[in-house]
Amino acid sequence: MNIQDIKQRFEIIGNSPLLNYALQTATKVAPTDITVLINGESGVGKEAFSKVIHALSARKHGPFIAVNCGAIPEGTIDSELFGHEKGSFTGAVDTRKGYFETVSGGTIFLDEVGELPLETQSRLLRILESGEFLKVGSSKTQKTDVRVIAATNRDLLDYSAQGKFREDLYYRLSTVPIRVPPLRERKEDINLLFRKFSADFAEKYKSKPVMLDAEAQNMLAAFRWPGNIRQLKNVAEQLSVLDEDKNVNAYELAQVLPPERPGLPALMVNPADANQMSERDIFYKVLFELRKDLSDLKGVVFEMMQNGKTSMSADDFSIKPNENMNNIFNPGMYQNMSNQMNPTNMMNNNLSGFTMPNNNIIDIPIIHNPEPENLSIEQKEIELIKKALDKYRGRRKKAANELGISERTLYRKIKQYDLED
Numbered sequence: 001m002n003i004q005d006i007k008q009r010f011e012i013i014g015n016s017p018l019l020n021y022a023l024q025t026a027t028k029v030a031p032t033d034i035t036v037l038i039n040g041e042s043g044v045g046k047e048a049f050s051k052v053i054h055a056l057s058a059r060k061h062g063p064f065i066a067v068n069c070g071a072i073p074e075g076t077i078d079s080e081l082f083g084h085e086k087g088s089f090t091g092a093v094d095t096r097k098g099y100f101e102t103v104s105g106g107t108i109f110l111d112e113v114g115e116l117p118l119e120t121q122s123r124l125l126r127i128l129e130s131g132e133f134l135k136v137g138s139s140k141t142q143k144t145d146v147r148v149i150a151a152t153n154r155d156l157l158d159y160s161a162q163g164k165f166r167e168d169l170y171y172r173l174s175t176v177p178i179r180v181p182p183l184r185e186r187k188e189d190i191n192l193l194f195r196k197f198s199a200d201f202a203e204k205y206k207s208k209p210v211m212l213d214a215e216a217q218n219m220l221a222a223f224r225w226p227g228n229i230r231q232l233k234n235v236a237e238q239l240s241v242l243d244e245d246k247n248v249n250a251y252e253l254a255q256v257l258p259p260e261r262p263g264l265p266a267l268m269v270n271p272a273d274a275n276q277m278s279e280r281d282i283f284y285k286v287l288f289e290l291r292k293d294l295s296d297l298k299g300v301v302f303e304m305m306q307n308g309k310t311s312m313s314a315d316d317f318s319i320k321p322n323e324n325m326n327n328i329f330n331p332g333m334y335q336n337m338s339n340q341m342n343p344t345n346m347m348n349n350n351l352s353g354f355t356m357p358n359n360n361i362i363d364i365p366i367i368h369n370p371e372p373e374n375l376s377i378e379q380k381e382i383e384l385i386k387k388a389l390d391k392y393r394g395r396r397k398k399a400a401n402e403l404g405i406s407e408r409t410l411y412r413k414i415k416q417y418d419l420e421d
Contacts, residue, residue: 001027003024009055012045012052014188014193016186022180023049023052026052026056027056030052030054030057031058035150036149036150036176036177037177038152038177038179039179040179040181041153041226042153043230043231044181044182046180047109050109050149051064054107059105059107059147063105063107064109065102065103065108067099067108067109067110069115069116070115077120078123080099081100082123083095083098085135085136085138092136103146104144104145107148108146109149109151110148110151112151112154113156114156122166124169125168128169128172131143131144150173156174157170190232193229193232193233194212194232194236197237198239201241202240205240210240210243210246212248213248215249215407216249219407222407238256239256250407250411251415378417381413385399385413385414385417385419388400388402389419
């Protein structure tokens, strides 16, 4: 069976090379009894791959069961997987078979296997190595013939280093690893998936399928989709229910997409660019600190002017506004300066070349008192957005690229600041 037939049979949508490679690996390993570990983020469709492997294996007529290891309480998971004897613990009113006993001859899919307790991991390792297990509360060894397919969205080697996962179990499970790519690495498949989901929901709700314009399609492909296919499906369903005419533009799509990050416009950067962002934040902080220092310096100079002083020493920069100038400076220091400059001239001329008591020269520039600059981050944001829109004559895609933000974030900011034309 070729890849296209497999996609059609199991309703797998997409033509991404990464997706095709994962499917090819699954079809090659399916006829064997090798244990498989499927890696992938939450929502990428790992269970679909387990079904492909089972359906193409010699066990296809045997039972198949999917177990979410993270959804079973730690106190009962051993009983669920391996069974228990009557009276083995409080509430065990009868003997019970576990999944490994009931699925013998078939396939068991252990989703989120990284959430298994360490004691359960030891029991699972024994099954993988010898096919033997013990029911809870029993000393009688039982045999089972089960193929194990495991899946995780965790880095199990990292878990192993933290003492949360057995390293020997990791290597036993990952005889053949299969990586299912996240949706952000399958950008060419995003609109295909959306159209499929839209058609399904149109049939479900007896309505027209949702159609996206070109800008909305670009926005859909640019979004990072942390929830992967599951999240995309939810967005398609929201639009199918909430949008009346079913013709969705980028602005309408932005209303149902969650914000990528709070605060300032979110930069679309790779993890490798994290240092660049931190340098930008540091640069802003330094600018604000410099402005604060400059304001303090202006205050010192104007206070000296008001008190009739025409030269400065290093100690002047610690002057407090209400301190008595005569207690700090020697009045005699002004005797030889009366012909150089007076306080009135200090406001109108270039203040340079004054002789200090120790015969050092200090240049004091003309200091005007400009209108205080607006330091509102929100106002700066509005100005930058307006400049970008003016520069590209309202073309929002190019403006968003210039600002280093996503189109969706730009649409949200335009609405927030009421910048619509």
